[in-house]
Amino acid sequence: MSAVVDTVKDLVMPVLEENNFELVDLEFVKEGKSWYLRVFIDKEGGIDIEECAYVSEYLSDKLDNADPDPIPQAYFLEVSSPGAERPLKNEEDYQKALGDYIHVSLYEPLDNQKQYEGFLQSVDDQHLVLKIRIKTREKEITIDRKKIAKARLAVQI
Incomplete structure (x- = not known):
């Protein structure tokens, strides 16, 4: 992680x-000419807009008063x-x-595919x-976790 993220x-x-909120993800990225600090939060039952605004105001105040300033350049803060x-x-x-x-993206193809969607049946520290x-047929595939670039929940179409 970068010093800013830490x-x-x-x-x-x-x-x-x-x-009792969960930090799901945190990123500090440059997109085009602008920098974005994105904080993704959740809680059991889901997070609402007022809770995101509360965390945004809290974090904004903490960042504004930090010495030394952890983010000297201009940036956009997004809490969602x-x-x-x-x-x-x-x-x-x-x-x-x-x-x-779930949706899984791989670093390298498995059976000539780099992306899979399906129901997560099992997971351990080596495979899923x-x-x-x-x-029309269902099949189970085993994926080495070291080959996973990204994984996320997916909406089934």
């Missing part, structure tokens, strides 16, 4: 823990829910997603098993 995480965690297609970042996320429909649908 510092922001330290600043935001107290308010998240105090309110991870949405329906929430990323799966850690072991707890994968465990919560057991039985759910997805039940995928190929036309």
Whole structure:
């Protein structure tokens, strides 16, 4: 993680823990000419706009008063829910997603494909098993976790 992300995480965690919110993801990225600090939060039952605004105001105040300034350049602060297609970042996320429909992107092809969608059947520290649908038949595939570039919950169409 970058120094900015580490510092922001330290600043935001107290308010998240105090309110039983979960830090889902945190990123500091440049898009075009602008920098964005994005904080994705959630809680059991879902997060609402007022809770996002509360965390945004808290974090904005902490960042404005930090010395030295952890982010000297101009940036946009965004605090939001991870949405329906929430990323799966850690072991707890994968465990919560057991039985759910997920999307997996791979670093290299597996059976000539780099992306899969299916129901997460099982997961351990080495592999995950997805039940995928190929036309009218279902098949289970095992994916080496080291080959996973990104994984997220998915909306089944």
